[in-house]
Amino acid sequence: MxxxxxxxxxxxxxxxxxxxxxxxxxxxxxxxxxxxxxxxxxxxxxxxxxxxxxxxxxxxxxxxxxxxxxxxxxxxxxxxxxxxxxxxxxxxxxxxxxxxxxxxxxxxxxxxxxxxxxxxxxxxxxxxxxxxxxxxxxxxxxxxxxxxxxxxxxxxxxxxxxxxxxxxxxxxxxYGPRMDARDGRVVSNFIVQSLQNRPLTVYGDGKQSRSFxxxxxxxxxxxxxxxxxxxxxxxxxxGNPNEFTMLELAEKVLKWTANETPLQYHELPQDDPKQRQPIIDQANIILNWAPKVMLDEGLQKTIEYFKSVVA
Structure with a gap:
């Protein structure tokens, strides 16, 4: 101990x-x-x-x-x-x-x-x-x-x-349970907006990518x-090296919330990265680590959490 x-x-x-x-x-x-x-x-x-x-x-x-x-x-x-x-x-x-x-x-x-x-x-x-x-x-x-x-x-x-x-x-x-519903991050934003039947906020053309x-x-x-x-x-x-665009993420969130909320496009914020994807070779070799939970499974768990905290 x-x-x-x-x-x-x-x-x-x-x-x-x-x-x-x-x-x-x-x-x-x-x-x-x-x-x-x-x-x-x-x-x-x-x-x-x-x-x-x-x-x-x-x-x-x-x-x-x-x-x-x-x-x-x-x-x-x-x-x-x-x-x-x-x-x-x-x-x-x-x-x-x-x-x-x-x-x-x-x-x-x-x-x-x-x-x-x-x-x-x-x-x-x-x-x-x-x-x-x-x-x-x-x-x-x-x-x-x-x-x-x-x-x-x-x-x-x-x-x-x-x-x-x-x-x-x-x-x-x-991402995951206990994220702040008001933190403005894309996963929490999309889930909360969908659960509240509001348009999903997409910045730029939605083709910028992240790895979740x-x-x-x-x-x-x-x-x-x-x-x-x-x-x-x-x-x-x-991090998880599987890369998704914001539009792909929005599609998955709508699928797992069983909603058809429209997308609402806004100007891309200053200095917002266009691409983000880790090379995790060092984590694989040195720590014998790699992510196990894929995005669909993780989103379902996160959505269940937000259902309990979002009115």
Missing amino acids: SRILVTGGAGFLGSHLIDRLVEQDHEVVCLDNLQTGSLENIKHLESKITFIEHDIVEALPQLRQFDEIYNLACPASPIHYQADPVHTFKTSVIGAMNILELARQTGAKVFQASTSEVYGDPLVHPQPEQYWGHVNPIGIRSCYDEGKRGAETLFFDYARMYDLEIKIVRIFNT CYVDDLIEGFLRMMASPKTVTGPINL
Whole structure:
């Protein structure tokens, strides 16, 4: 049994991670400022974990020794991270530094939830970890994209300077139960709009592509990465390499919600990536990991969840 800190633990991914850690009988401390997370996500765990409401941008409270730290604290959807872009950037960079200092003080190995957004609007397709990206450093998405790139820089500098054990994964589009119905992401948008008999919002011509990974698969990748040898630092792509256009996704959502809601087209947002697909060879070889849940199965599970929370 390990003592583990999960920052952002009341969020979509964090709460699923804590579920798995509790199943493994670890002692878990969840730290979250509840900016985008929700206590509802961890309500079923309240007697099994310690919850601390705190913002990692601020000096961390006095905490006991940890064996492992998972840093998942940061708003991850454009609607949320653009609402306060300065705070988003501070969460990624200052927050990462605070977490790294804690890991340095306690000797914990530390995990960074990075993102495929570090690749920006990629000129290389699909994206390997060796690709440095094509990122607008001053656009409306830059607070998140460049913030996460800066966090990766800090993680590697701490590893080189202080021999800290680091683990970095780059997360590609993930979906599943406990997504925020108002987060503006395409999967949640389409499902909620269909369930409420509203037109599905499609940006641009709908031919831009994404690769969708079900949350259970992603969390398994997290755990395998944290359990890997010290020499495995990443960054490693975690995502489902099966690529779909937004129009194909809309068709599947309408099929599984048994609805015929029309599509409503809007202008493509600034710097919105045209293509996003991971190369997961490193995850296959190093972690023996590959996603198992295909999109149709994952959508059905996610739709059932949203039926219970959307009026």
